[in-house]
Amino acid sequence: MLKYILRRLASILLTLFVIVTITFFLMRIAPGNPFTSEKRLPPEIEANLNAHYGLDQPWYKQYAQYLVKVATWDFGPSFKYKGQTVNDLIADGFPVSLYLGLEALFIAVFFGILLGVFAAVRQNSWIDYSSMSLAVIGISVPSFIMAAVLQYIFAIKLQWFPIATWGSFKHTILPALALAMMPLAYIARLTRSTMLEVLNNDYIKTAKSKGFSERVIVYRHALRNSLLPVISYLGPLTANIITGSFVIEKIFGIPGLGAHFVQSITNRDYTVIMGVTTFYSIILLLAVLLVDIVYGLIDPRIKVSAKEGV
Amino acid sequence: MKKRFALLLTLLLALGMVLSACGGGKNSAGDKGSGKEKPKQEFRVNIKTEPFSLHPGLANDTTSGTVLRNTFEGLTRIGMDGKPELAMAEDYEVSEDGTVYTFKLRDAKWSNGDPVTAHDFEYAWKWALDPKNESQYAYQLYYLKNGEAANTGKASLDSVGVKAQDDKTLVVTLEQPTPYFLELTAFYTYLPINSKIAQKNPDWYKNAGEDYVSNGPFKMVTWEHRNKIELVKNDQYWDKDNVKLEKITMHMIEDVNTELSMFKKGELDWAGAPFSALPTDSIEQLEKEGILNIKPIAGVYWYKFNTEVKPLNNVKIRKALAYAIDREAIVKNITKAGQIPAMAAVPPSMFPENEKGYFKDNDVETAKKLLEEGLKELGYKDVSELPVIKIAYNTDEAHQKIAQAIQDMWKKNLGIKTELENEEWAVYIEKLHRGDYMVGRMGWLGDFNDPINFLELFRDKNGGNNDTRWENPQFKQLLIQSQKERDPEKRLELLKQAEKIFMDEMPVAPIYFYTNAWVQKDNLKDVAISGLGDVQLKWAYFE
Numbered sequence: 001m002l003k004y005i006l007r008r009l010a011s012i013l014l015t016l017f018v019i020v021t022i023t024f025f026l027m028r029i030a031p032g033n034p035f036t037s038e039k040r041l042p043p044e045i046e047a048n049l050n051a052h053y054g055l056d057q058p059w060y061k062q063y064a065q066y067l068v069k070v071a072t073w074d075f076g077p078s079f080k081y082k083g084q085t086v087n088d089l090i091a092d093g094f095p096v097s098l099y100l101g102l103e104a105l106f107i108a109v110f111f112g113i114l115l116g117v118f119a120a121v122r123q124n125s126w127i128d129y130s131s132m133s134l135a136v137i138g139i140s141v142p143s144f145i146m147a148a149v150l151q152y153i154f155a156i157k158l159q160w161f162p163i164a165t166w167g168s169f170k171h172t173i174l175p176a177l178a179l180a181m182m183p184l185a186y187i188a189r190l191t192r193s194t195m196l197e198v199l200n201n202d203y204i205k206t207a208k209s210k211g212f213s214e215r216v217i218v219y220r221h222a223l224r225n226s227l228l229p230v231i232s233y234l235g236p237l238t239a240n241i242i243t244g245s246f247v248i249e250k251i252f253g254i255p256g257l258g259a260h261f262v263q264s265i266t267n268r269d270y271t272v273i274m275g276v277t278t279f280y281s282i283i284l285l286l287a288v289l290l291v292d293i294v295y296g297l298i299d300p301r302i303k304v305s306a307k308e309g310v
Numbered sequence: 311m312k313k314r315f316a317l318l319l320t321l322l323l324a325l326g327m328v329l330s331a332c333g334g335g336k337n338s339a340g341d342k343g344s345g346k347e348k349p350k351q352e353f354r355v356n357i358k359t360e361p362f363s364l365h366p367g368l369a370n371d372t373t374s375g376t377v378l379r380n381t382f383e384g385l386t387r388i389g390m391d392g393k394p395e396l397a398m399a400e401d402y403e404v405s406e407d408g409t410v411y412t413f414k415l416r417d418a419k420w421s422n423g424d425p426v427t428a429h430d431f432e433y434a435w436k437w438a439l440d441p442k443n444e445s446q447y448a449y450q451l452y453y454l455k456n457g458e459a460a461n462t463g464k465a466s467l468d469s470v471g472v473k474a475q476d477d478k479t480l481v482v483t484l485e486q487p488t489p490y491f492l493e494l495t496a497f498y499t500y501l502p503i504n505s506k507i508a509q510k511n512p513d514w515y516k517n518a519g520e521d522y523v524s525n526g527p528f529k530m531v532t533w534e535h536r537n538k539i540e541l542v543k544n545d546q547y548w549d550k551d552n553v554k555l556e557k558i559t560m561h562m563i564e565d566v567n568t569e570l571s572m573f574k575k576g577e578l579d580w581a582g583a584p585f586s587a588l589p590t591d592s593i594e595q596l597e598k599e600g601i602l603n604i605k606p607i608a609g610v611y612w613y614k615f616n617t618e619v620k621p622l623n624n625v626k627i628r629k630a631l632a633y634a635i636d637r638e639a640i641v642k643n644i645t646k647a648g649q650i651p652a653m654a655a656v657p658p659s660m661f662p663e664n665e666k667g668y669f670k671d672n673d674v675e676t677a678k679k680l681l682e683e684g685l686k687e688l689g690y691k692d693v694s695e696l697p698v699i700k701i702a703y704n705t706d707e708a709h710q711k712i713a714q715a716i717q718d719m720w721k722k723n724l725g726i727k728t729e730l731e732n733e734e735w736a737v738y739i740e741k742l743h744r745g746d747y748m749v750g751r752m753g754w755l756g757d758f759n760d761p762i763n764f765l766e767l768f769r770d771k772n773g774g775n776n777d778t779r780w781e782n783p784q785f786k787q788l789l790i791q792s793q794k795e796r797d798p799e800k801r802l803e804l805l806k807q808a809e810k811i812f813m814d815e816m817p818v819a820p821i822y823f824y825t826n827a828w829v830q831k832d833n834l835k836d837v838a839i840s841g842l843g844d845v846q847l848k849w850a851y852f853e
Contacts, residue, residue, distance in 0.1 A: 032736030041446060041774070044462040048441050082363035083516035084535065092535050151568070156575055163575060164568045165561055166537055253563030255536035268736055 005293070012285045019281045020070050020274075024063055027273055034079035034268045053079070055270075066274065075275035080267040086275035089260060094279075096166060097244030097256035103172055104179035104241055105234075112184040113223075113230065116191025120226075121218055123196060131188060138185025147178040147251045164253040175252040179245055183237055187230055194226040228299060235291035239284035243276075349833060349852040352557040354578050356569045358586040360536045360562055364522075365515035366501035367438030370446045372844070376585060377539060377560065378498045380847050381524040383547075385413055385431070385480070385495040390838045390849060392759070394492040398426060398502065398525070399480075408487030408796055409455075413480040419546040420504050421529040422520065428474035433505035436460075436467045450499040450757070453491065455483040486793050489801060490760040497758060527553045527848040536562055554851035560585075567592075573829060582828030584843045590708060593647050593827055601829050604648040607843035608657040608756035609824035610764070611649075613701075613716070613749050614742070617780040617817050621696055622748060625815055626684030631749075632819035633669060633677035634723040635716055640822065644711045647827040652820035655812055656761040656805075659841040668813040674723045681724050693725045700729050703751040704738040712821070713751065742777045750777065755824070756842050761805045765789060768817060780817035 035041055035049055050056040053076075054065060069075055075086035115135070119128040154174060155163040161174050198204065199222055207217050244258025257276065264272035295302050361374035369378055387397035396402070400416035418426040435454065438445045439461045452458040455471030471483030484491065494500060504523050507514050514521040518533040527547050532540035541558040544550065561578070563569050566589045573581035582588040584607075588596070596602040615622045615631075622628055637651030650658065653667025669676070681693065690696060701717060703709040713730050720726045728749075733741065742750050754775070756763045767773060769789050771781035788808040795801040812818075826843050833853040838846040 030737070031740050035446070036736045036739055045441070045444070045446070045448070049444055052444065080362070081360060081535070082368050083365070083513070088535075148567075151571065156571060159575075163572050163577060164563055164565075250564045251568055253561060253565065253568060255534070255562070259536070259564070266734065266736070 001293075001296070005289070008289050008292070012282075012289065015285060016278070016281055020067070020278060021063075023274065023277045024066055027268075027270055028059065028062075030265075030268065032268045034270060036268065070274065070278055075278075076271045078269055078272050080264070080269045080272070086271050089272060090257065090275060090279055093244065093255060093257035093260060096254060097249070097258060098242045100172055100176055100179065100248075100254065100256060101238075101242035101244070103176040104183070105238060107176060107180040108183035108187055108237075109230075109234070111180075112187030113191050113227075115184070115188040116226075117195060117218060117223065119188065119192045120195035120199065121214070128192075132192070135185040135188045138181045139189075141181070143178055143182060143245065144247045144251060146181050147175070147248055150174045150178050151251070164251070166252075166254045171252075171254075175248050175254060178252075179241060179248050183241070186233065190229050190233060191226055194229050195222060198222045198225045224298065228295065231291055231294055231298070235287045236284060239280070239287040243280050243283060351555045351852055352559070353555050353580075353834070353847065353850065353852075354559045354561070355580045356563050356572070356578055356586050357539070357560045358562065358564060358566075358569075361539075363515065364530070364533070366498050366503060367434060367443065367445050367448075368515075369498050372584070375498045376845060377530070377541075378501060379526075379844060380528050380558070381526045381530055381541060381544075382498075382501040382503075383418075383526040384497070384501045386492050387848075388493070388496050388759075388838075388840045388844075388846070390836070392841050394496050397496070398431075399495075402492075408489075409484045411482040411484070411491065412475075413482065415478045415480065416548060418525060418548040420523045420525050421544050421546050422504075422507075422523045423546060424504055424506060424523070425477070426502060426525050427477040427505075428480040429477070430502040430505045431480050432472050432474045433508065434501065434503040435472050436470055437503070437508070438499055439470055440467055445499075447499045450494065450497060453484055453488050453494060455485050457485070487796060488793065489796075489798060490758055490762075493758040493760060528555075528558060538562060549848075553848055555847060558847060570829075579831045579834055580828060580837075581830075583826035584828075584839060584845050588647075588827050588829070590646070596829055597646075603826075603828050603830065605826045605839060605843075606648075606650060606657070606659060607824050607826050607839075608659045608759065608763075608841050609753060609843065610652055610655065610657060610820050611751075611753045611822050611824065612652070612655075612818045612820045614747075614752050614778050614818050615780075615816070616745060616748050616750070617778050618745065619748050621684070621688055621690075622699075624684045624688050626680045626687065628816040628819070630677045630680035630684060630724060631720060631726070632816050633673045633680065635719055635819065635821065636672035637822055638671055640712055640715055644715060645708065645822065648825050649822040650825070652823045655809055655818065655820055656764045657756070657823045660756075660759065660761045660764075661802075661806065661809070668810070677724060681726075694727075696726060698727050698729055700731055700748045701751075702731050702733070702738065702741065702747045702749065704735045705732045709751055745777070745779060752777070753824070759841055761802070761809070762789065762792065765805060765808055765812065768812065778817040780815065782811055782815060785811045 033055065035046060041049070047056070054062060073087070077085050078089060081089065115131045119131045122128055151163055151174060155161050162171055165171060204217060204222060207221060244256035246258040246262045248254070249256045249258040260272055260276050261280070264276060357373050357376060359373055361369070361377055362371045363369050363374055364377055366378055366382060369375055383397045385397060385399040386394040389395040398415055398418060399413040401414040403412045404410070415426065415428055420426060435451055437443055438448050439451050439457055441461055441463050448461045452461070456465045456469045457471070459465035460467050460470050473481045475481050488494070502525065507521050507523060511521050518530050522530060524530065524544065525547070527544055527549070528541035529544040530539060531542050532538070539560040541560070543553055543556050547553065563572075566587050569578065569586055570581050570589060570592055572578045593602065615628050617623055641649040641651060650665060651671050653669050653671060654661070654664035656664055658665040685693060685696070701713050703713050710732065717728045717730060720728055732738070741747050742752070754764060754767065766789055767775040768778065768780060769786050770776065771779055785808050788804050788811070792801050792804040792808070795804060824843075826839065830837070831852070835851055835853055836849040838849060
């Protein structure tokens with residue numbers, strides 16, 4: 001197992017290197033630079049700025065410096081938010097997105113699995129059909145529409161929650177719900193279809209004939225085996241959700257990390273682009289690794305370390 | 311099955327209890343100020359984004375400007391009547407030739423009790439001009455003697471024309487007489503900073519805290535980056551008796567629809583310009599409800615012509631294109647916020663006669679005539695021989711609609727074929743600066759209340775904001791002369807003549823003059839919005 005983990009960590013480093021390199025070149029290909037503005041800066045000032053940030057050096061030198069920065073986790077100052085470093089931005093935004101993301105994940109996983117189990121156990125009943133219809137809606141409706149609807153119903157009409165901004169726990173509920181809708185629906189469907197397969201297996205029939213109650217069969221035996229696809233899905237989903245959704249954070253005015261992914265590109269804020277892309281990649285790669293390890297723990301039939309990666 | 315149902319029910323009940331415990335239901339925790347007794351003097355507004363920087367020397371955007379204008383105070387301040395009034399300066403004298411201003415400062419304190427001295431002004435202005443500090447707005451200080459030279463490294467900071475003669479006397483020497491200098495001293499790049507603190511702690515401006523001190527009507531007590539800023543009344547302010555607001559909360563919500571919803575629900579006291587913007591499709595409805603406020607500001611939306619590209623190198627063709635636009639239709643059906651059709655370059659707030667302008671709006675007849683003459687001059691037999699004209703704009707719904715309308719107008723009225731192209735902002739502006747365009751959409755908001763602000767954009771062919779590659783020696787001469795003219799009436803005359811040349815040659819087709827559109831709480835009074843569209847809350851209060 002340990003050898004496996006070490007090998008995986010090595011491949012993560014390699015993947016990171018490729019990602020970081022591609023990001024660097026894509027960033028520089030786009031026309032424009034951090035100082036592009038309506039009023040052209042006097043050439044001396046622009047030259048000064050470029051020299052200070054090392055933007056006037058040949059590309060291979062810049063690339064080398066960039067790699068060093070990534071390795072030492074010192075991405076430098078943001079061009080757009082004067083006085084703040086990239087690390088400041090990540091340190092300010094990530095806890096917010098993380099909190100919101102974990103809340104949304106909890107809702108999605110808990111209710112998604114519950115819904116999926118109910119639908120599978122009561123296959124073809126009204127429970128099944130209604131929950132699956134809800135699931136389709138949840139997957140198809142874009143998150144910003146869901147967000148606007150939630151705002152309208154719960155914040156404006158019923159006035160149960162604030163419309164936006166970030167402050168107390170109240171402020172987190174609507175955005176967490178909006179974030180959780182799609183994953184919840186997807187997890188429900190996933191759980192349902194896997195559960196249906198599992199319930200048809202021989203050992204379940206054996207358990208039934210042994211006289212176990214439905215609750216024991218479903219929750220003690222069938223559920224565990226149905227979770228594998230959900231766990232695979234959870235890997236990238238977690239990485240995605242905890243780093244923040246640009247759309248949800250914008251609509252609810254939440255100062256999370258999500259906005260930076262899009263705005264840093266619009267602003268040509270090179271250091272921030274570099275920082276958040278690397279940050280996200282690391283989280284994603286670690287999440288996938290975690291998922292692979294958990295596979296081995298949950299299902300003894302899967303030998304994780306035996307051959308190359310899963 | 312019964313057991314599982316029971317489990318689910320219990321879970322739902324538990325969730326419900328948790329929600330209601332924290333939710334607490336009602337939102338109006340007495341934050342409404344409905345005038346039974348004296349309403350709370352607390353103003354909640356959305357400034358839309360995180361300010362670029364809250365250091366007066368580094369700020370280069372309206373968001374930062376809005377915060378700084380209310381927390382700091384310069385030598386002068388733009389009053390409620392739109393004219394500069396003395397603020398930190400108690401009195402001033404101008405030399406005979408108009409290049410030396412001597413300001414006498416009043417007794418005033420920083421929010422931590424330190425006295426405001428002339429050294430604070432000298433330090434602040436020199437800091438902004440120091441090329442090391444990379445201020446992008448340092449050019450506003452180029453009116454000072456050797457300002458540009460110091461900023462571009464050609465002269466020392468010591469030679470810059472600002473000197474604190476003593477604690478209360480500031481002597482400013484200008485490059486040349488600048489009739490609107492007292493307007494400039496109200497601008498944020500000219501604000502003072504506490505030199506004692508700044509020298510001790512060069513990072514003083516990056517966060518709120520005991521080192522972030524200011525000398526204006528309010529002081530900043532909280533700065534949660536990208537979330538909100540909180541200001542409270544500054545009890546060390548010299549004119550604090552005239553400041554009525556106790557607290558200002560500035561949120562940073564990027565989504566304008568969310569902002570409007572919050573205003574309607576009572577969570578904000580203001581929605582829209584100049585702090586932020588109203589969603590364009592809500593404007594018509596708000597007007598019908600009778601709560602929309604509109605105020606013209608000194609800004610213009612125009613189409614720049616690349617005068618080095620055929621056929622736009624021909625004056626008659628350019629004029630034909632400009633005359634054939636139905637501006638009234640555009641402001642009535644597309645922008646819908648009471649904008650004024652622009653047939654001149656300088657906004658009516660500076661030249662009132664420009665409300666009428668230099669030519670008739672939608673003058674298709676004259677346009678057709680000019681087109682014919684232009685075609686002949688260029689050697690084309692017929693309009694179909696004209697190269698396709700490309701109209702460029704930065705990606706945005708409003709710009710797209712306007713471009714489509716103008717494309718249609720040019721086709722219908724003149725038979726001219728056009729193509730539309732759009733790019734993301736940064737890509738677009740680079741294209742324009744490079745000259746890689748034919749017709750490009752742009753706007754300009756005045757920095758200070760003087761017509762030269764709009765005309766000097768086109769003084770030099772390679773000026774930072776020209777992009778049209780047009781230049782005219784007489785135009786240039788008139789602008790240079792106007793800087794030396796001491797008589798304000800004669801000076802405006804010179805500028806008017808310059809504008810006439812500009813409109814005769816039409817390197818730019820003005821479309822409309824901007825307006826600010828907003829909604830606000832009825833009992834909120836005396837929010838001062840200047841002709842440039844910037845806002846001061848010094849005198850504001852809830853009735």
